[in-house]
Amino acid sequence: MADKIDHIVFDIGKVLIHYDPNLPFSRIIPDAEERKWFFQNVCTHDWNLEQDRGRKWEDAEALLIAQYPEREEHIRAFRKYWPEMVSHSYDDSVAIMLGLIDKGHDVTMLTNFAADTFVEARRMYPFLNATRGITVSGEIGLIKPDVAIYERHAKDFGLTPENSIFIDDTMVNVEGARAAGWKAVQFTGAEKLKQDLIAHGIDV
Known part of the structure; x- marks a missing residue:
């Protein structure tokens, strides 16, 4: 039987908020x-x-x-x-994340983000404060797809890798999570994300 997912971890840029220089x-x-x-x-x-x-x-x-x-x-x-x-949020993705929290799922975030710009992002987008916690690369000196950042996130938040699923728009970061023993899916849109979560046995 497949491992039951009890932790859901979201990337932020291009999953929950838009980014385009x-x-x-x-x-x-x-x-x-x-x-x-x-x-x-x-x-x-x-x-x-x-x-x-x-x-x-x-x-x-x-x-x-x-x-x-x-x-x-x-x-x-x-x-x-x-x-x-960071002009706008992806409201359909945000709705999925907030819906998961409302249903009692354990949700955290793991992001490559400069520490000071992330402070601004949290002010601009209050939903970034909705999860149990966030690992911000710029605060800890590790970045995706280094396996070490996934291991650090799991340790800090008490996650079991095989029971955790990671969502990221960039395939190399998805592969980094898998290398750390996590389940992981590439984000291409909200509908596909919903299907991927359901396929992993998650009540969306």
């Missing part, structure tokens, strides 16, 4: 080709990920400004206009 930057750098170059060479995904790992924004900005002094204003704009990047 182009939202403010389409105004800041109107030219699409220049904007693409900027994200590929200056404020890159990997650069931003280090803030998720715990690097301070001042240090991150200083590093890039030293390399691209002529881009200082654009580099500082990334943090300055960050709230615009």
